[in-house]
Amino acid sequence: MIFLKNRFSVLKQTITIKFMAIPKITAWLLFLLITSMAGSFAEESGLMTSSSPLKQRTFLDCYQKVLAHYPSLQKRYEQLEQAKARRNIAISDLFPHIQGIASMTTTTDPVNVFGMLLRQNKFTEGDFALNKLNDPNHRTDYHFGISGEMLLFDSFNTISKIRVARSLVKSADLQADFTEMEAGIVALESYLGILLARQTFDHATAVKNQSAEDLKQAEDLNQKGMILGADFYAAKVTSAGIERELNHARTLLKNAYMFMNILMGEDLHSVWDAKGKLPEIKQDIAELNMWTVQAYQQRKDLAALDQMIDAQRIESLRHKTSFFPKIYGFANLNEHTPDWHTGGQDYTIGIKGTMDFFDPSYPGRVKEAKHYYEELKKDREMLRDNITRDLVEELARYETATADHPVLRQAYEDARQASDLTAKLYQEGRKSILDLLNMRRVYLETAVGLDQLLFALELEHAKLLFLSGQLDEDGVRRVNTRLGGAN
Secondary structure, three states: OOOOOOOOOOOOOOOOOOOOOOOOHOOOOOHHHHHHHHHHHHHHHOOOOOOOOOEEOOHHHHHHHHHOOOHHHHHHHHHHHHHHHHHHHHHHOOOOOEEEEEEEEEOOHHHHHHHHHHHOOOHHHHHHHHHHOOOOOOOOEEEEEEEEEEEEOOHHHHHHHHHHHHHHHHHHHHHHHHHHHHHHHHHHHHHHHHHHHHHHHHHHHHHHHHHHHHHHHHOOOOHHHOHHHHHHHHHHHHHHHHHHHHHHHHHHEEEHHHHHHHOOOOOOOOEEEEOOOOOOOOOOOOOHHHHHHHHHHHHHHHHHHHHHHHHHHHHHHHHOOOOOOOEEEEEEEEEEEEOOOEEEEEEEEEEEEEEOOOOOOOHHHHHHHHHHHHHHHHHHHHHHHHHHHHHHHHHHHHHHHEEEEEHHHHHHHHHHHHHHHHHHHHHHHOOOHHHHHHHHHHHHHHHHHHHHHHHHHHHHHHHHHHHOOOHHHHHHHHHHHHOOOOO
16 A cells, blocks of 8 residues: 655755845846746746636646556556457467478478378379389378367366456456555645645745745834834744745645646646635534445555455366366378379377376475465455554544544634734834734744645545545545535
């Protein structure tokens, strides 16, 4: 099971920019260069406002593109086609095998010359002469024929091979279905990452704009000596931290789109807009035993392993009975000519049977097949244990996030209220600019924390669906509707 695990955390770094005195014309050129680079960056990030709106994509649109590109899924499809080909090869043993035969032989061997004369209908009384029998002249034979053989009975050995091949086709098909679900959870995590990064960027942009207005007003008051310089410069430090959060959010949004473009097999800098937002309505959750029951019934990889176990059981029995007799029917039609104009014809029809009285490889083959069968059964037990353990872990994460949601939601509302009230008190002169910007930064951190919690709630629930085998096409459509996309 492959999970794409990426979390959005606050990156703390210090950037020091030193300005140098430069000529005026050089400054203008530098300004134009920076403006051009910034515009290019914004365009690549999908953040530039344009007269033509960006193309919107729902999660379902992205999911379908991921399915079309996902290399692991394409590999599963190829493995499925290989399994189907092996099944057809096994079925072909039920049909007659017919060959065309052509040969040219020249010899002076007395036995072969004698046989050639008989097959070509060229034998005469004179050929009984001892000198001709003992020392014949060389003779050439052109042989053309058709040879066929068909299995009549092999103690159900071929039927067993066909049953094994069919079970392996089902297994490969189920593995492909499971990989489709895997592609779904990977695509969903990346799409949710875009929604999270966008909401974080929106929050950071709003707080940065508010802080810039507050700081501009404070700068005017500072120049007039109406506020303390220490508070003003400390507030500028806080404002710089908010701006860094905005820069970080911008980079996260750009990278989130890039990650999804990689999954969809598109150009890295392809620009589009994700439709929807992180929902706030939490989903009902079942008990652990219900999730495990669903998983044991619907997990495609578990069902695929069951098919492999059944195939190996049949294979093991086939090896045990491989010493039973095998009966074939055969037929040959031949023409022999020495000169391409005249010659003789013959046919042969018969039945033959074979049986292994002693096969030194028999004990090894039987033992190997038996132990491989036992190994697959142990793999099934391990997979069931892993499924249960993963469900326990994901359910614990989801329950924790569910319990945290009302707490963080209230903290977010309190932070917003505190930020608004602090702004009013600042206007009344009862709070400093430093108090206001610190409060705005606390509001930003709380808002981002709530967004991250909503991201976790949605993702952990989707992982529960995946681990229980329910993130099929219908499950993906339900998630798409929940995120704001149309069915």
